Amino acid sequence: MTAMGSNRASGVAVVGVATTDFGRLEGHDATTLGIWALREAAADAGITLAEIDGLIVHRLNDYQKLIQITNMVPGVLAAMPGEGRMTSGTIQLAVQAILSGMATTVALVYGNDGRSAGARYGGASDTYGTGADQLWAPYGMTSPGAVHAMQFQRHANRFGTSADQLGAISVTFREHALLNPSAVMRKRITLEDYREARFICEPLRLLDYCLINDGGVAMILTRADRARDARAKPVYIHGVAQTSRIAQGEFAEDFGYGAMQTVATRMRSMTGSGPDSVDALMIYDNFTPSVIFALEGFGFCQPGEAGAFVEEGGLSLTGRYPANTSGGHLSESYMQGWALNVEAVRQLRRGLGARQVSEAETVQYIQGGPLPATVVYGTEPL
């Protein structure tokens, strides 16, 4: 039932996307990287910053500076804490703001100066919810990498998943990065290189870890009925879903599969999308095991079968689910999911040259971890 005069929207489209350079970007902070990306995304959409009435920033630390410099007047404003798990929730808030009529056009702006600022994961500053300062650090336990190393050990113990299968993920995404001029890592690697890479937290090696870099990413979302006026071809958000498993702590008994299934089922009922209908995947790859867990958790592979699937080329450009065609966090840059969401949009706009997934119509972003989430993008309104 639609009330007379309702300003509710019937759908949401992405009309502008931008990524800055990635790497060591001296002279920028996270906020200016965000401004850089925002200005380019607005130009991409063919709109002015004054036309944007919603702003949600993620990770960049100074929304006040951003607003003063851009002279924006957002009627919806939020700043999300810097963890990568917050990315889909940020998109979810923007979609809600537009669908409810609270805003018409929302900019999502991410800035990360982790490389120049010397961001470290692990060590005394990382707290991991309850008790790490008492029950982890005295034993030398810390870092997201170690959490993934231990979860992978459990997966290997249960299903026989091998380190070489992790290596296949690393090699595949590097192959994709070779086709992306923006990727930070553009030197081909082989499985042999992977096997010889140094251990960081055994069994994980350097090439199992994502790349901390500087960069900014922005996306501009608007009502679907206004999107046709945009400069670029609009890409439609078919659905966003997430659920928390934070209460289970860092080490989920089931690798988070129960929570991921909840999210996948929610997405299926919302959009009809699932493993049978998706043309490409963007997978949150902070560490290679995350890819295995997400493929199995969201139902793209049966539990225990993702290792063989990736080894057989299932995520390559000619595989069933071409994934992380930009190189992902492992080889393009760790932009905490944002650059992967932009890559999903770019795939659906087409024209990515050698890394284009031919005739891609539906691309799904999936993220495991403590706050499993997914976003489905399509070339047409749902």
Add this chain to the structure above:
Amino acid sequence: MNTYDKPLPRITDQSRRFWESARSGVIELPRCDSCGAFHTYFEPWCNVCGHEGAHWDPVSPQGRIWANCRFHKTYFAGFDEDVPYNVAIVELDDGPRLVTNIIDLESGSLSEMPIGMRVEAVFEAVTDEVTLIKFRPASTMGRER
């Protein structure tokens, strides 16, 4: 003892009993007054049943390795000489899981401390105030440190 330079636990009023027990060679954990769930955090609220109120109860010092890894990079002062060093999660026979180190291994490789291996607690006094709870393979019972 004054040369110990690894991180020490930030002992609070809520956790003091845990560390005092460790010093006397016992693992005690907060346990929900209502549903009996053990907690590995030091707050009065139960994350299983929602009850407010917990008491201290001893748990078995025996268990199995639930997860394992081996650090080759150091993140904390004091571990530079130790790398590579292992970290494990041990599931105690009473259910709760503790992050720990496995000691008394031949070479220290992960294959010597597989998931599922039975282990028993060793109480290692590292300062006058702090005793860490480490574990060793159960078959080495009786060896003194």
